[in-house]
Amino acid sequence: MVEKYDVVILGGGVAGGSLAHSLRRQNKSVAVVENNLFGGTCPNRGCDPKKILLAGLEVTQTVADMQGNGISGHVSVNWPDLMRHKRQYTDPISNATQHALVADGVDTFHEQAQFNDAGQLQAGNHVLEADKYVIATGQRPNRLPITGSEYFKTSTDFLNLNDMPKDVTFIGGGYIGFELAGIAHAAGAKVHLIHHNDHPLKQFDPQLVKDVMNHLEDEGVDIQLNTSVTQVAKVGEQYVVSGEDGFKLPTDAVFCTAGRIPNVDTIGLDKVGVEYDRHGVKVNDFLQTTNDKIFAMGDVVSTKRPKLTPVASYEASYLAEYFAGNEAKIAFKSIPTLVFGQPTLAQVGLPASIATNDDHYLLISNDMTGWYSYHRLNEPLAKAKVVVDRENETVVGATVLSNHADYLINIFTLMIDQRMKIDDFNKEILAYPSFASDVTYLV
Ligand SMILES: Cc1cc2nc3c(=O)[nH]c(=O)nc-3n(C[C@H](O)[C@H](O)[C@H](O)COP(=O)(O)OP(=O)(O)OC[C@H]3O[C@@H](n4cnc5c(N)ncnc54)[C@H](O)[C@@H]3O)c2cc1C
Numbered sequence: 001m002v003e004k005y006d007v008v009i010l011g012g013g014v015a016g017g018s019l020a021h022s023l024r025r026q027n028k029s030v031a032v033v034e035n036n037l038f039g040g041t042c043p044n045r046g047c048d049p050k051k052i053l054l055a056g057l058e059v060t061q062t063v064a065d066m067q068g069n070g071i072s073g074h075v076s077v078n079w080p081d082l083m084r085h086k087r088q089y090t091d092p093i094s095n096a097t098q099h100a101l102v103a104d105g106v107d108t109f110h111e112q113a114q115f116n117d118a119g120q121l122q123a124g125n126h127v128l129e130a131d132k133y134v135i136a137t138g139q140r141p142n143r144l145p146i147t148g149s150e151y152f153k154t155s156t157d158f159l160n161l162n163d164m165p166k167d168v169t170f171i172g173g174g175y176i177g178f179e180l181a182g183i184a185h186a187a188g189a190k191v192h193l194i195h196h197n198d199h200p201l202k203q204f205d206p207q208l209v210k211d212v213m214n215h216l217e218d219e220g221v222d223i224q225l226n227t228s229v230t231q232v233a234k235v236g237e238q239y240v241v242s243g244e245d246g247f248k249l250p251t252d253a254v255f256c257t258a259g260r261i262p263n264v265d266t267i268g269l270d271k272v273g274v275e276y277d278r279h280g281v282k283v284n285d286f287l288q289t290t291n292d293k294i295f296a297m298g299d300v301v302s303t304k305r306p307k308l309t310p311v312a313s314y315e316a317s318y319l320a321e322y323f324a325g326n327e328a329k330i331a332f333k334s335i336p337t338l339v340f341g342q343p344t345l346a347q348v349g350l351p352a353s354i355a356t357n358d359d360h361y362l363l364i365s366n367d368m369t370g371w372y373s374y375h376r377l378n379e380p381l382a383k384a385k386v387v388v389d390r391e392n393e394t395v396v397g398a399t400v401l402s403n404h405a406d407y408l409i410n411i412f413t414l415m416i417d418q419r420m421k422i423d424d425f426n427k428e429i430l431a432y433p434s435f436a437s438d439v440t441y442l443v
């Protein structure tokens with residue numbers, strides 16, 4: 001029997017779940033098909049569990065920074081306890097998310113979703129038919145196609161490690177490689193981070209990336225740039241990572257952190273004429289695919305924009321409005337991006353480099369390390385670069401490196417999106433002393 005809906009959503013992650021709830025508020029009949037954990041990557045195996053495990057780094061680093069400044073005695077991470085702390089949060093997520101959908105009147109299917117030859121959606125033994133379909137199947141970890149790739153572990157494995165190995169290696173210096181390297185180091189592992197060229201974290205300000213790397217190296221993390229890994233072999237209980245020019249590294253665990261690939265290959269897109277490339281499903285300015293009944297949103301979309309949770313939610317909100325009859329094109333706002341750690345590196349809007357070649361912009365750089373807010377906890381690194389549009393007297397870009405860069409970058413994001421005049425911002429009465437009140441000294 002064919003089950004009919006207004007909208008069927010493939011993938012019950014951040015984007016899929018959020019759209020389903022919004023569509024129920026419009027009294028539309030909705031089904032969500034999820035083949036793994038409801039809630040998707042972010043709360044189960046991404047942002048949230050990662051940030052809980054980062055607590056280990058935050059606490060140990062803060063105590064270390066404060067030695068001799070009123071704090072004595074070191075603390076260490078008990079990984080199994082920290083993992084239990086994480087699981088207390090993550091274990092209930094999938095069931096709770098599915099129950100919330102069901103309670104809202106959404107039909108949920110715990111099945112692999114795939115289009116069939118008739119253009120309907122097959123979900124196990126169920127055949128679902130809808131006026132509109134939305135692909136929100138996200139991404140999965142990339143496995144570099146080298147000899148021994150079967151030995152690779154992924155970010156999902158890392159976020160579920162029962163015990164922290166003594167020596168761990170990450171291949172790929174992107175967001176995930178850097179964030180997990182910081183967590184593993186704080187948990188007591190000897191950490192190696194191997195990157196194939198000389199610009200890891202290529203989306204970020206190169207000088208501040210250098211500061212992050214110097215800091216990690218001072219802490220004892222081994223960073224190998226310009227090293228292409230060609231093989232992983234199992235030797236006894238260990239693994240040996242080999243690369244060009246005789247590179248050899250014995251280690252206890254190898255995590256492939258060399259990017260993520262969109263889940264486009266197993267959902268029958270060719271049967272319904274939906275085009276995609278290696279970055280994901282191709283969409284127009286209405287998030288519509290090359291089949292006008294089928295839309296796509298979130299990480300699975302082919303785009304150069306950062307693939308992040310708030311972007312997935314934003315696209316879900318856009319589609320809810322579009323399906324309600326508001327047919328404006330999607331317009332993106334500034335997207336702040338962060339590499340969480342101690343320090344955290346955060347960026348939004350135009351990069352600092354733009355101001356070096358264009359007189360239209362003024363670059364204001366500050367080393368905030370000695371400032372009150374950072375002196376308090378004796379933070380070793382606190383820097384900010386703010387790009388100002390000279391004519392309009394507004395902030396158009398910012399990069400921040402500090403343990404609390406996430407607070408500041410959100411303030412700069414608001415200033416950019418609201419096109420707030422710097423003078424107007426400086427007239428606000430903000431709680432003092434706080435990171436936000438420091439912004440007046442940064443612009
Ligand atoms: C380790 C890690 C850390 C991250 N940290 C951050 C962070 O700090 N901040 C941030 O903003 N973003 C972060 N992200 C990115 C963030 O998790 C994603 O941008 C977000 O989850 C995207 O939401 P989505 O709904 O598009 O995809 P997902 O949340 O991945 O949801 C897609 C869902 O579709 C399901 N699915 C796939 N194929 C099928 C199929 N054939 N049938 C049925 N279901 C299917 C999947 O199981 C999944 O549940 C992180 C990601 C990772 C991996």
Ligand SMILES: NC(=O)c1ccc[n+]([C@@H]2O[C@H](COP(=O)([O-])OP(=O)(O)OC[C@H]3O[C@@H](n4cnc5c(N)ncnc54)[C@H](O)[C@@H]3O)[C@@H](O)[C@H]2O)c1
Pocket residue numbers: 144171172173174175176177179194195196197200201202227228229257258259260306307308337338339340
């Ligand atoms: N804090 C956050 O917001 C956050 C955190 C984690 C993940 N994410 C999201 O998840 C996505 C995926 O993260 P990611 O770190 O896996 O991807 P990424 O694209 O950021 O980084 C992958 C890195 O691996 C490198 N690489 C590629 N091939 C390699 C090779 N053969 N050898 C060595 N290095 C190689 C790339 O040059 C790149 O620097 C991000 O783009 C982001 O959207 C966000």
